[in-house]
Amino acid sequence: MLSLRSLAAEEWDAWYDALETAFGSVESAERRAMWRALTELDRSLGVWDGELPVGSASAFSFRMAVPGGAVLPTAGVTMVGVLPTHRRRGVLKALMRHQLDEIHERGESLAVLTASEPAIYGRYGYGLGTWRLRVQIARARVRVLSPDDEDGRIRLRLVDPAGALADCERLYAQQVPLRPGMLARRPGWERLPVLDPPSERNGHGPLQCVLAEDRADGSLLGYARYTMADRWQEANAASEVLVREVTAADPGARAALWGFLLDLDLTETVLAPSLPLDDPLQHLVSDPRRLQPKLVDALYVRLVEVGDALRSRRYAAPVDVVLEVTDEFCPWNSGRWHLHSTGPDKGAACEPTEAPADLALSVRELGAAYLGGTELSSLAGAGLVRELRPGALAEASRAFGWDVAPWLPHGF
CATH class of the missing domain: 3.40.630.30 (Gcn5-related N-acetyltransferase (GNAT))
Incomplete structure (x- = not known):
């Protein structure tokens, strides 16, 4: 029993x-x-x-x-x-x-998860909403190009990760609303990024933290957390830098932090396992091919209450469509929903309707597109979204997109 x-x-x-x-x-x-x-x-x-x-x-x-x-x-x-x-x-x-x-x-109205086995959760309505970018850089083959800190505005300073935690968390909190998929950290969660048990280091040294500060007033402009593995090939140093996080409030700080990480003595490889798909690093380095970028699935999104979820986000372009939604596991979502928005500066309306449908899709596809990182037109190309009114797919696909790629900053 x-x-x-x-x-x-x-x-x-x-x-x-x-x-x-x-x-x-x-x-x-x-x-x-x-x-x-x-x-x-x-x-x-x-x-x-x-x-x-x-x-x-x-x-x-x-x-x-x-x-x-x-x-x-x-x-x-x-x-x-x-x-x-x-x-x-x-x-x-x-x-x-x-x-x-x-x-x-x-x-x-929303549920999210990271999947150990992605095939499991589609049947419960979760769609792949964000990817992460993994890069592995042979640091001797690349350099940071721009922007230059010509006036010496930025000062880099190594600090104790725990001692600088409060300042770093304030900067992190400022970035959350700027990128879909980021999580506001509740009390207690600030410990996760600096958790550093010796048994989990896998040959790496202790966690390090470098701050990028404004030299004039000392304000924090960015930070990076990383570890280093002490490795040698015969008589040659070949250590690895594992980048846990780079957070920056402006381009100069970001360039300074990546310049630091790519110029550490005795190191050969810089590994960053989780960056946004549109991370500026791709444009900061002299040879983007040397990043060896790899896509990895990240956050799976489920709309628990379709109307509330669709009303609560903004849309990149005007949209006026009726969505025929199927949701076998949460039947209260099934039916036709009239989504209307005049653009990114205005709110949205989404209400049940009896009007003819313009697009047909399941709640899984809505979850995949919700944060703006998966195009409805791409899902339609896989046969997962059906266009019932000519032009509706292009209209909705433009509207659901966003100018910043969604990204999950850490697992849970």
Whole structure:
């Protein structure tokens, strides 16, 4: 007999043990303690076989930026796992059903997740909304070209990552509304970017932080966090720089930080595993081919309440279309929705309608396009969006796009 219920505090360790077993991994004590502190018990579910936890799902109460700068309440779906002994028994489906119902009842119109196996979540309405760019740079083959800091405005300073955390977090918070997909960090989450357990370093040294400051007034213009692996090939230094984060408020600070990272002594390779697709680094370096860019899927987006979600973002161009939406898992979304906006400087209306449909698509495709990084025309080319009125596809595709690529700054 399997039972599904909310998690109690005293059950957390056994519940998380089952999750680690499902993933075949064991986390450091430091990371485990952080996740325990961040777990929202009232948003955490477990499936039990008698006294044994066999399945789990949780959610974080995030706020996420969407096109236009609004930062919306968003459920960050996490800690989803099922023991291998209990697969193919409806455990995951029951967890997803219960969780999405709860999210809907809370009034959150969006849910997001990062997927260990992307094929799983499409059937629950999640569409791939953001990609990340991974670059691996042979640093001796490239240099930062511009913009030059001719007047010496920018000063670089190495600091203790924890000691500079408050200042860096303030700068990060200023950037959140500017890029769809970024998460406003709630109290406690500021520890994630500087978490640095020795057992997780994989041959790298301790976390480092460099600040880019205005020399005149000392104001913070940017920062970078990175680690270095001490490696040698015979008698030659061949260390690797792992870039965890580069955040900058202006082009000069960004160029100064990347110039620093690409000019560290004794290093051969600079690896940055997570950058936005439109990161300016691609235009800062002398030879973009040397970046060896690779696309990696990142954030999967689900519209839990279609009307509220579509009303809450801005649109890059005027749009007036009727969307025929199918949503088998959350049937309250199924039907025709009239979306109307006069452009990026105005709000949007989205209401149920009986008017003839202009486009037909599932909630999964709406999730993929929602943050502006996936074109509806591209989805139509794959047969996932059907144009029912000539011209409607081009109109909607232009409107759903955005001038800044969406990006997830960190996992959860």
